[in-house]
Amino acid sequence: MPAGSGAEAAELRPGDRLVSINRHTVRDLIDFQFHASDDLLDCVFRRDSKSVRVRIPRSGLDAFGLRFEPMRFRGCGNHCEFCFVDQNPKGLRETLTFKDEDYRLSFLYGNYVTLTRVDRKDLRRIAEQRLSPLYVSVHAADAGVRARLLGIRKDDRLFEKIRFLSGHSIQMHAQIVVCPGVNDGAELVRTVQALSRFRPQMRSVAVVPVGLTRHRRNLPRIPAVDGSTASQILGLLGPLQNRFMKETGEPFAYGADELYLLAGESIPSSAHYGDFWQQDNGVGMVRSFIEEFRRTRRRFPAAFEQRSRYAVVTGKLAGPVLNRKVMPFLARIGNSGFRLVEVPNRFFGESVTVSGLLTGQDIAEALAGIPADHTGLLPVNCLNSDGLFLDGWTVERLSSHSRREIRVIESFDRFWEAG
Numbered sequence: 452m453p454a455g456s457g458a459e460a461a462e463l464r465p466g467d468r469l470v471s472i473n474r475h476t477v478r479d480l481i482d483f484q485f486h487a488s489d490d491l492l493d494c495v496f497r498r499d500s501k502s503v504r505v506r507i508p509r510s511g512l513d514a515f516g517l518r519f520e521p522m523r524f525r526g527c528g529n530h531c532e533f534c535f536v537d538q539n540p541k542g543l544r545e546t547l548t549f550k551d552e553d554y555r556l557s558f559l560y561g562n563y564v565t566l567t568r569v570d571r572k573d574l575r576r577i578a579e580q581r582l583s584p585l586y587v588s589v590h591a592a593d594a595g596v597r598a599r600l601l602g603i604r605k606d607d608r609l610f611e612k613i614r615f616l617s618g619h620s621i622q623m624h625a626q627i628v629v630c631p632g633v634n635d636g637a638e639l640v641r642t643v644q645a646l647s648r649f650r651p652q653m654r655s656v657a658v659v660p661v662g663l664t665r666h667r668r669n670l671p672r673i674p675a676v677d678g679s680t681a682s683q684i685l686g687l688l689g690p691l692q693n694r695f696m697k698e699t700g701e702p703f704a705y706g707a708d709e710l711y712l713l714a715g716e717s718i719p720s721s722a723h724y725g726d727f728w729q730q731d732n733g734v735g736m737v738r739s740f741i742e743e744f745r746r747t748r749r750r751f752p753a754a755f756e757q758r759s760r761y762a763v764v765t766g767k768l769a770g771p772v773l774n775r776k777v778m779p780f781l782a783r784i785g786n787s788g789f790r791l792v793e794v795p796n797r798f799f800g801e802s803v804t805v806s807g808l809l810t811g812q813d814i815a816e817a818l819a820g821i822p823a824d825h826t827g828l829l830p831v832n833c834l835n836s837d838g839l840f841l842d843g844w845t846v847e848r849l850s851s852h853s854r855r856e857i858r859v860i861e862s863f864d865r866f867w868e869a870g
Contacts, residue, residue: 490509492506492509567609631680688704688706708736763777828860
């Protein structure tokens with residue numbers, strides 16, 4: 452315990468377990484935060500077989516010195532045909548091999564959950580503690596199709612759970628991972644329509660293409676979403692979006708950026724995406740980038756004081772967009788040189804084309820043919836919060852391997868400001 456803290460004065464010890472606050476059971480940090488709102492907190496801690504009672508004024512809680520272990524999250528018991536974790540190569544760090552299925556992670560971080568493991572007790576807790584919004588993987592309205600996709604044996608009554616949450620004003624966002632021949636076509640339309648009945652609590656639906664890697668082993672065969680399939684999906688969504696727009700002023704169901712790029716269609720305008728509900732799910736990310744670039748390009752420098760060369764790294768999917776929308780403006784900057792480097796994904800397979808799934812080793816290979824005087828500019832979504840690529844490489848390792856400076860940027864505007 453921190454020296455001089457209230458926890459030390461109360462003789463609490465590392466390993467003591469908080470059991471209750473004001474007679475409310477505390478199971479995790481969310482329970483603690485929810486119940487720690489009274490002026491005086493009557494806390495019971497468990498130490499071995501003994502109970503320790505401590506009273507803490509709410510006003511002094513921050514300085515009291517309580518520190519909690521990280522929450523333990525529920526693992527996934529599903530066997531989804533398209534699960535990306537099951538398509539990872541061996542040897543990745545543990546965080547990339549753990550399949551979570553925990554509504555608390557959905558509330559805290561926006562992780563998608565199928566709700567297959569959520570029972571009545573969980574539903575009541577979600578409603579009571581206002582754990583909203585939640586992000587739900589739906590995939591199919593038909594119980595049999597959903598069971599097949601999730602690898603479960605019986606109907607998990609998802610729509611009964613959605614009805615309960617909606618009835619208790621819990622906001623939700625859904626996703627449908629489209630697997631051609633299984634939940635596309637008429638089933639896709641039925642699923643979107645079924646979810647629309649829970650508006651406005653069901654705020655949005657993201658329709659995304661299945662991601663397939665070269666490491667699929669002993670898994671059902673799933674056809675890739677190609678340009679033709681992407682066009683068909685967007686063709687099905689169009690009439691639905693038009694209808695929803697007339698009803699509520701929002702499309703409700705949104706196609707992932709990848710669908711538009713695969714189909715060779717223009718990315719919709721910002722007005723189409725409204726509040727960009729599912730940008731982190733690849734819906735509207737390209738449009739957001741384009742609009743930010745347009746807003747900030749007038750602040751680009753006219754010329755650099757010293758000759759500067761850069762290699763702009765991106766995935767194969769977004770490469771054409773950057774080539775049309777960005778590179779011509781960068782080329783106007785005097786005393787500079789910019790190259791666009793579209794990185795093929797050899798780690799997961801070249802059918803994986805988004806920049807967020809690029810690895811350090813693939814970027815290093817792509818940069819090998821670029822002169823070392825070109826500083827590598829990487830999109831921030833290549834790295835996790837610990838500064839690691841998916842293969843565990845660091846920026847420092849990439850810089851050393853490629854023998855060049857590497858800089859990670861959120862936007863070109865902030866890059867110029869940083870100097």
